[in-house]
Amino acid sequence: MKKWIKAITFIMVLTLILAACNTSKPQTSGASVSGDGYEETTIRLAYNLPQDHHISKGIEQFAKDVTDKSDGAVKVQVYPAGQLLSDKDMNQSILSGGVEMGVNSATLWASTVPAMGIFDVPYVFTTYEEAGEALNGEFGDKLRTAMEEKGAKVLLFADYGYAQFANNKRPLKSPSDFEGLKIRSIGDIPSEMIKAYGASPVFMGGGEVYMALQRNTVDGATSGTTAMLQRKYDEVTKYLTINNYAYLEFILAVNQDYWNGLPEKTQTLLTETAKETEDWIRLQAEAEDKLTAKQLEEKGMEVYVVPEEDLLEWKEAAKPAWDAFSKNAGDLGNKLLEMVDKK
Template identity: 70%
Template sequence: MKKLSFILSICFLLSIILSGCGGNTMTKQASSSGGKNEYEPVTIRLAYNLPQDHHISIGIENFAKKVTEKSGGKVKIQVYPAGQLLSDKEMNQAILTGGVEMGVNSSTLWSSVVPAMGIFDVPYAFSNYEKAGKALSGEMREKLNQAMEEKGAKVLMYADYGYAQFANNVRPLKSPADFKGLKIRSIGEIPSEMIKAYGASPVFLGAGEVYTALQRKTIDGATSGTTAMLQRHYDEVAKYLTINNYAYLEFILAMNKNFWDRLPENTKNLLSETAKETEQWIRAQAKSEDERTAKALKEKGMQIEAISEAELPEWKKAAEPARAAYIKQAGDLGKKLLDSIEHLQ
């Protein structure tokens, strides 16, 4: 009887020990599983130059807020809006060198780093909003992203600004011939080639300098989107607005590639997925914002000259030197990108 009691005691002790070991294993597994869903703490600085009430700015602010919320506050994005941290001329270099982790800048300015990015400035390359969306969902996006990464920038988002137009205070621009002799503020090298082809002289000025230059008549006109024209009060210093949708402007949310490479996989996925959602929201706003702001400028007294489909061939033909300049700068990649856009249905 004593022997049986001894055996039962040993079995009981063994069961306790085994149970304890199993419990520890389960605890470790649960801890490991929970850890996979947690984000490592990180703070990312994000700079942009657009006015805070611009639809791209609103989208970028929401992007930053969502990333922080989805990560439970672990992935913090500190936003520096409206040029508080960097000017648009300083932005690209700061991103490439790690002076700032993330920033938003125009594709026009990025074209000085990756010439193929000038595709968005090629006159009349994107005939409508839908075509631009399709182009940015396929091979063109992949090739541009690869070229950017080779230079040290990871593209997270293409933010649709909308179409570029012309404002001036001299006369209605009903045809390319009407540009002759005018001084027009340009936004980049390719638009400058078009302005010259139309017979005008391009002038490089920062966005914040245009109002005063028009007011003092040191320039006769400027090219920009109607969203910016309204926000910067072009209606007060320019009488005429020509709507010919010559370029579909993009702003790019990019991150320093080295910084990106060091991030945990779940943080990368969080940033990519939230950027994709935000990009779609911004794209949906571009057309309605173009229409709303053009209407507002008309209501404020600007005389609108809308170029019809039947009139566009004349404008396209006169702008061919700008297309040639892009191909010369961007090489084979630029030509392939243009060809791919032309074959989009």
């Protein structure tokens, strides 16, 4: 009899323990929830820039901050420097849900949202502050909405910095100095400007430019000074022209359907952390542009800074590029041009 009483008592205690265990960890929609109330999830984030680029550093910090703030519940797993996806495959993978998040240039997003090509239009933004104000206001909101309509939510605009020209033939002190040169281009709109200046645009990947310059396949190239320094342009070009013709943007985007399925608390965490990252990257863009231009000069490049009073001549000569954008970017693109064109 005593054995039966002991057995029944043991079963009752075990039942109470199991019941306590089942209620100690609340379940939401079948998913595990952390002590801070974040639903556990792992987000894959891919980018192609070198890991020492200021945008890359910002993105890596974004991933760390999200993970830390959620006490490890929301993990952002980063795939840097093209490890997971090439820049050509990135956008389609984000749109299809092949990857949850990715960083890519606005130039490449222009094939999906033509108005994104606005950042390649010559002399649209003349200062870092002007670009920041536009992106934080109605201008940026219109681009965000257009991206969402295509299936990608913009978490942040990552300022790459201004694009410049390097070449190994002669100083480029006016648009007429481009006559007859072969210049590596970064997109359709810059190509229209290069042609308008009298040169021939040549398309190639960033990793191919050094060899092309060394072998005189091209005479020069356009890029940011951050990339010029990283890719050692100083070894194969002599002249650098600082004319700040395009304020290049990269975009951290997330698949819209995936975003819609995230808990509101997680969405808030990602949004607030992305804003902090966006502000940090914008400050770094200006500092890095100045620093890398100086370093290229110290390495032997002859630097010419176009005087502010001469920029109108460069802008007017680039009008065919504005016309090409206006023709292809639709109503939204033209509305954006009206918002930023002060002339």
